[in-house]
Amino acid sequence: MSDIAAPPAASGAPRFMLGPLTLYAEVALMEAWLETAAPGEELVYATGPALGRDAPAAVLARQWASEGEVATHQRRTRAGGPLEHFMRRRMPSVGHDGLRGGPRLFGTARRAARPAQTAPADFAETQAGRVFALLVDLAARGQVCPNNRAIAAELDLNTAEQARYAITRLVRAGMIRVDAASTFDPRIITILNTGARTADPSRVPAAAKGK
Template sequence: MAERTASSEPRFVLGPLTLYAEIGVMEAWLENAAPGDELRYATGPALGREAPAGQLARQWAEEGEVMLFQRRPGPGKPLEYVARRKEPPVKPRAPRALPGRQARPLLPLPQDFAESDEGRMLALLTEAAEVGLACPSNVQLARQLDLNARSRAQYLITKLMRAGLIRVASASSFDGRVVTIVSSGKRTADRQGGAVLWRERTGG
């Protein structure tokens, strides 16, 4: 029997691998992305079902945060798996941790929080809750805080919810959104229940 030579041994070639974005990078992107911004969270021939980056992207899509799609940048190029930021949803994201990862504790508020857009939004909502007014619409909030768009107002509310500073009931700012201030437990009035509507500020 002829002895097997080295040339007859099977040869193995390493195929293209899928590369994934780091989870921390993805989370930081979501917190700061504006509607329409895109994140390439994976590149390669196939997206692994158990890959943490893919799981996180699918979680965002289920919660209405992003739209997921694939694209090929050119002939012979690997597929890119992309998340595109949508308008932040009214309801906060559920604090679900990926397998093997614990949810991060809330960070302390920065010293300049009160002067930030988030801080001014919280102060305005707190004032409405203190005096029993209904929560302003996004248009009213944007006008009160001199924001460039009502979507910015919704984005700030979403950030306050994620930080655990407020809770929001209702699916829309137009049908009586009720905001609860977590620190005091006070809440804005129910607009549909005949509560006093938001009064526009005039003058200084």
């Protein structure tokens, strides 16, 4: 029996091949990680040959890197293995005012506060929401704003870094403003939607600061 040859492929016919795809982490999981990650901790946010320009995880990673929250890197776990795109939580450069470092200009952060936003209903249950409620209460009673370590102790947070990050989130959301005469002076918090301010530590008697 003679073999029957298969017909040759039509000249110029298109041929398609499915290449390796990039997998991305969920944005919600990335945000939860950033809120509690200690400096030096790593998170793989994508696995694959290239990052999509408009992929939400890639967009968020670029944003955090530009803001100094993380440093982004790439690596292969083994020869010929997939490329991992990961971020490493940066050591915060924090002054006494509790904001991420960088130069300060006349006692206020260079970053302009964003317009005030309406908080979601479940905001009060987040760390940032709890810190905001504490700051509102302190401003209403004319009390001095405590440092991050004291805020963490008051709200049962694990670390002072969590209090610092919560305050940074509130600044970025346009909910508060942080002022200090210098990076070595205690801060004054202004609640932007009411104008209420925590007390100026330089004008409060030492005996009253702990009340």
